[in-house]
Amino acid sequence: MTYHAGRRDLEELAIELQRFADERDWQQFHTPKNLAMALTAEAGELLEIFQWLTPEQSQSLDERKREELADELGDILIYLVRLSSVSGIDLLEAARKKLEKNKQKYPAPKVKGDPRKSTEY
Amino acid sequence: MTYHAGRRDLEELAIELQRFADERDWQQFHTPKNLAMALTAEAGELLEIFQWLTPEQSQSLDERKREELADELGDILIYLVRLSSVSGIDLLEAARKKLEKNKQKYPAPKVKGDPRKSTEY
Amino acid sequence: MTYHAGRRDLEELAIELQRFADERDWQQFHTPKNLAMALTAEAGELLEIFQWLTPEQSQSLDERKREELADELGDILIYLVRLSSVSGIDLLEAARKKLEKNKQKYPAPKVKGDPRKSTEY
Amino acid sequence: MTYHAGRRDLEELAIELQRFADERDWQQFHTPKNLAMALTAEAGELLEIFQWLTPEQSQSLDERKREELADELGDILIYLVRLSSVSGIDLLEAARKKLEKNKQKYPAPKVKGDPRKSTEY
Numbered sequence: 001m002t003y004h005a006g007r008r009d010l011e012e013l014a015i016e017l018q019r020f021a022d023e024r025d026w027q028q029f030h031t032p033k034n035l036a037m038a039l040t041a042e043a044g045e046l047l048e049i050f051q052w053l054t055p056e057q058s059q060s061l062d063e064r065k066r067e068e069l070a071d072e073l074g075d076i077l078i079y080l081v082r083l084s085s086v087s088g089i090d091l092l093e094a095a096r097k098k099l100e101k102n103k104q105k106y107p108a109p110k111v112k113g114d115p116r117k118s119t120e121y
Numbered sequence: 122m123t124y125h126a127g128r129r130d131l132e133e134l135a136i137e138l139q140r141f142a143d144e145r146d147w148q149q150f151h152t153p154k155n156l157a158m159a160l161t162a163e164a165g166e167l168l169e170i171f172q173w174l175t176p177e178q179s180q181s182l183d184e185r186k187r188e189e190l191a192d193e194l195g196d197i198l199i200y201l202v203r204l205s206s207v208s209g210i211d212l213l214e215a216a217r218k219k220l221e222k223n224k225q226k227y228p229a230p231k232v233k234g235d236p237r238k239s240t241e242y
Numbered sequence: 243m244t245y246h247a248g249r250r251d252l253e254e255l256a257i258e259l260q261r262f263a264d265e266r267d268w269q270q271f272h273t274p275k276n277l278a279m280a281l282t283a284e285a286g287e288l289l290e291i292f293q294w295l296t297p298e299q300s301q302s303l304d305e306r307k308r309e310e311l312a313d314e315l316g317d318i319l320i321y322l323v324r325l326s327s328v329s330g331i332d333l334l335e336a337a338r339k340k341l342e343k344n345k346q347k348y349p350a351p352k353v354k355g356d357p358r359k360s361t362e363y
Numbered sequence: 364m365t366y367h368a369g370r371r372d373l374e375e376l377a378i379e380l381q382r383f384a385d386e387r388d389w390q391q392f393h394t395p396k397n398l399a400m401a402l403t404a405e406a407g408e409l410l411e412i413f414q415w416l417t418p419e420q421s422q423s424l425d426e427r428k429r430e431e432l433a434d435e436l437g438d439i440l441i442y443l444v445r446l447s448s449v450s451g452i453d454l455l456e457a458a459r460k461k462l463e464k465n466k467q468k469y470p471a472p473k474v475k476g477d478p479r480k481s482t483e484y
Contacts, residue, residue, distance in 0.1 A: 009130050009213050016220060024227060025234040029294045032190075033171040033179035037293040039197075040168055040403055043161040044286015050154040051279040052271045052478035054418065058154035061208075069153075070210050074219030076160070076201055077212055080194065087182075089191045091198055092130050098195030099137060106145060113146040115415035150415045158414040161282055165407015172400040173357035173392045176296065236294035251372050251455050258462060266469060267476040274432075275413040275421035281439070282410055285403040292396040300396035303450075311395075312452045316461030318402070318443055319454055322436065329424075331433045333440055334372050340437035341379060348387060355388040 010092055014085040017078060032087050039079035046072045131213055135206040138199060153208050160200035167193045252334055256327040259320060274329050281321035288314045373455055377448040380441060395450050402442035409435045 084091035326333035447454035
């Protein structure tokens with residue numbers, strides 16, 4: 001697996017994933033609906049890692065839990081990139097736009113130290 | 122928002138998100154446990170977009186639904202990058218490793234056109 | 243396990259679950275926050291059963307999948323009852339109230355054959 | 364809405380929900396796959412209530428949050444009962460069986476005060 005200089009990270013991954021699906025004839029299963037389910041199922045496995053831990057314990061996982069976590073984060077990125085790709089959406093651009101919206105919605109001076117949703121103000 | 126040439130996409134986003142949290146004094150809420158919940162809550166909103174659509178309809182969203190989808194994908198990437206960042210995990214590396222594992226686990230000739238989980242073989 | 247005549251189903255289950263937690267000294271982990279995570283993790287396992295199936299296939303599961311499904315549904319009810327119980331909420335009453343709200347929100351003649359959310363009308 | 368004496372709670376709710384779907388011609392959307400998605404989307408809204416709260420705060424919600432919680436719990440029970448119903452699964456029986464399994468899997472003396480998954484022992 002060589003990554004071409006100049007190509008951006010997520011685009012490279014999207015291409016790899018397309019190839020992975022093509023080689024297995026799995027494009028037929030990769031509808032946005034199905035990929036949204038697969039992504040959320042992986043998010044559920046993420047919750048399982050943390051569900052009985054205190055917030056503090058979640059900040060200092062032992063090595064085995066850390067590897068489980070890395071695996072789940074990897075899985076989620078894989079489905080997220082794949083879902084964006086089959087839907088023709090620029091994932092990074094979407095995150096940047098959303099971050100800009102959040103900056104407007106939650107002006108720093110107003111929400112300092114307060115995590116409530118904007119609708120609650 | 123300027124992005125420094127040479128820095129990779131996801132690292133840039135991680136830095137932006139760190140700054141966003143710092144300015145709002147929100148690091149205290151961003152434990153891995155809480156971020157895993159926030160990520161999955163966003164995944165739930167993703168499901169909501171698709172839940173009553175046929176797989177075919179999920180492939181041809183109207184403009185409004187497409188924008189909703191882009192928003193949700195952006196939200197998920199934001200929390201995914203933030204969770205990786207506070208956990209000290211290289212997200213892209215994790216996805217690449219997972220993809221390599223999947224290539225071993227699902228050899229193309231064996232799983233062609235068959236989406237069952239590896240444990241079912 | 244004997245069920246006392248006259249006591250309603252979900253209340254009985256709630257009492258059994260309380261005893262199960264007490265005997266294991268697990269009440270300490272059963273905060274509403276943690277139980278909400280556990281419930282959603284189980285919902286993720288539910289998605290996993292269906293993610294690559296067509297809607298039609300999801301209606302005619304083989305025996306093994308059906309047992310998996312029953313297990314997951316059981317897990318979700320367990321956490322749902324437990325979460326309601328530790329939060330002091332009458333689960334069945336909550337569902338009945340919600341159903342009444344839905345009847346108002348989606349008048350039959352208006353939404354016939356159309357599954358869109360009420361906010362989209 | 365009258366409930367017939369002698370009929371159990373969840374069966375009554377299942378019948379009400381069947382009627383609700385019939386009157387709106389929504390059975391066509393209520394495949395197990397779609398209902399699993401709808402259930403998990405509601406679970407995501409549950410997470411949203413708790414995501415930035417400490418475990419302790421999750422135990423003493425203010426009145427508004429408590430009503431939100433009751434609404435979400437009601438929604439989840441509705442989809443859980445409906446999914447069981449269209450899949451021909453006895454939900455309460457499934458939960459009881461699962462509880463019996465859990466009693467075997469987690470013998471009280473062995474797991475006292477320890478929430479780890481059985482597979483970690």
